[in-house]
C-alpha cells in the first residue's frame with residue numbers, strides 16, 4: 115500500500131461524538147471512515163485493486179455441523195448409574211445425546227465433516243480457507259491442538275491454525291478472534307470451529323452422575339468472510355478466574371510435581387474427570403448470560419425485542435428458559451436443541467446455528483444474538499446482522 119499510494123492529497127476530519135447516544139459508536143465511525151477512505155482511494159487510484167483494502171465487516175457465509183451416530187438415551191444412562199429419565203428431563207431438558215464411536219469419530223474428523231457441509235452449502239472449496247480458529251477443550255491430543263489436525267485432514271498445506279480453550283464460551287471467543295483478523299485485513303476467509311468429545315472422560319458411575327448426564331459430543335463450524343455489508347456487529351468477552359476450580363478437569367495439567375504427573379505414578383485418578391459445582395455454576399450462569407446479552411444490545415443500540423433469534427449455549431434448558439422469560443422473548447425467538455444433543459460445550463452454538471439456518475429460522479437482515487457461559491468462568495456474546 116505505502117509504495118503505491120504516494121503523497122496524501124486530502125484529509126478527512128473526524129469529530130468525536132462521545133456523549134450523544136443517537137450518534138454511531140466509535141467502532142462504527144472508524145469502520146465508516148475506513149470504507150470511505152478505501153472507496154475514495156479506489157476512485158482516484160485505479161491502479162489499486164479492491165483486494166488492497168480491508169473490508170469493514172466479517173460475515174458468516176455458511177454453517178455446518180456433524181454429530182456421532184450413536185444415540186445415548188436417558189433410559190440407557192439409568193442402567194449405568196443412579197439416575198432417571200424424569201430427573202434428567204426435569205433438571206436439564208435433555209432427552210438424548212450423541213457419544214463418539216472410537217472406530218469413526220475424533221474431534222478433528224467431526225470438524226472436517228462439519229466443514230465439508232458448510233463448504234458445500236456456500237459453494238466454496240477447502241482451498242478458499244485461509245486460516246483456522248478451533249475452539250475445543252477436548253483436543254485429540256494434549257498437544258498439538260486440534261486445529262493443525264483439521265488443517266491436515268482438509269489438506270490445507272501451510273495455513274495457520276489457532277486453538278482456543280474457553281470451554282462453553284469457546285466458539286464466541288473463536289468468532290471474535292476470526293472477526294478481528296478479517297477486519298484488520300489479514301485474512302478474507304476463516305474457518306471457525308467448535309468441536310468436542312466429552313463422553314470418553316465422563317465418570318459414568320453414581321459418583322459422576324451430575325456431569326455424565328449433561329455432556330455430549332459433536333462439531334459445528336462457521337465460515338467467516340470479509341464483506342462490505344454488516345455481519346458480526348460486535349463481540350463481548352469476559353472471564354473471572356476466581357472460579358476456575360468450580361468447573362474444571364485438573365489433569366494432565368502441569369500444576370502437579372514430576373512424581374504426580376507421570377501416568378504410572380498417578381494416585382488421584384479423579385483429576386481426569388470433570389469436576390463441576392453444578393449449583394454454583396447455574397447461579398452464576400443465569401446472571402452472566404443476562405449481563406452479557408444486555409451489553410451486546412446496548413453496544414449496538416438495540417432493544418431486546420429487536421432480537422430475531424437468540425442462540426444461547428446449550429448448557430441447561432432451564433437456563434435458556436430463564437433468559438427467554440427475562441427478555442420476554444417468544445418461543446420462536448430462542449433456538450434450543452439441548453433435548454437432542456445435551457451440552458456439547460464449544461460445539462453447542464455452531465451446531466444450533468447450523469440447525470437453525472437449515473430450518474429456515476435465520477433470514478437475511480435478521481439480528482442474531484449468541485451468548486455463552488462456562489468453565490473459567492468465562493462468558494461472552496455476539497450480535498450478528500445476517
Ligand code: ACO
Pocket residue numbers: 196197198201202205206281282283323324325327328361391392393394395396399429430457459487488489
Ligand atoms: N440423577 C439423579 N439425581 C441427581 C443427578 C442425576 N443425574 N445428579 C445430581 N443428582 C442429585 C444430587 O445428588 C442432589 O441430591 P441431594 O439433594 O440428595 O444431595 C440433587 O440431585 C440435586 O442436585 P443439584 O446439583 O442441586 O441439582 P441441580 O438442580 O442444580 O441440577 C445440574 C444439576 C443439572 C448440573 C445443574 O446444576 C446445572 O445445569 N448446572 C449448570 C451447568 C452449566 O451451565 N455448565 C456450564 C457449561 S459446561 C462447561 O463449561 C464445560
